[in-house]
Amino acid sequence: MALKSLVLFSLMVLVLLVLAGARPSWPKFENDHMDPGNGPFSPNYCNKEMENRNISGKLFNTFVHQPVEAVQAVCLEPNITCKNGQNNCHKSRSPMSITECIREKGPSDYNTINKRRHIVIACEGNPLLPVHYDGSEEVSSEAR
Template sequence: MALKTLVLFSLLVLGLLVIVGAQPSAFYTFQNRHMDPGSGPFGPLYCNRTMNRRNLLNRNFNTFVHESPDDVKDVCKERNYTCKNGQTNCHKSRNRMSISDCSITGRNPINYQTTNSRKYIIIACDPTGVWPVHFDDSM
């Protein structure tokens, strides 16, 4: 009887974890590539340090968003917006957000230019409409 109760309890806990907090791996990738909550503006070495620390040196261009994960997730609740690739699972932020654009300026050694701004972000969200999975653009 105790074993049966333990198994049922374990299944219940596992089910709750799946329903309540399962974050898809694509969201973790999005966070690594594009999320850096904090206040800016950031100095000229910000992109060099951050791109290196996150192992993103193979990218010619990257954008980091300096808002809370919840604020970025809330963009998924905005109306659908057409992505650059024609898909319709993108969403445009209601307000401008603090971002840093990192543009490669040299390869030997790898060097990035940091440009800080406040822009609307456009992100693609997963099929559930909850999790950001792709940074599409800013304007």
């Protein structure tokens, strides 16, 4: 009886590990790119956020300043081709407030640039969730 329980427990753990590995990386996307706070942000914003989120050292990063639900809803927009050629990207219908962080000199020396742009994100899973920030596009002059 104990052997049967051990085998069932081992199988259950294996299934859970497989399922966990197949889940989209929404928590990573949320950590790396989501900040629903209101901007514009000070010149030190990127230095502070990149350090606090343990992602300093990246050459470039973007934070999106919209509610989580609004960013997740972008996954419901029509599919477009990502920069890497995959067809799982989606472009926001409306411009969103973003902050681009561009590394200048050292690993914690970022230039902070506040913008309003359409975001492009890759989405995966069921339900679809953002897993990669692919870039942004300028707001066309007639939409301003």
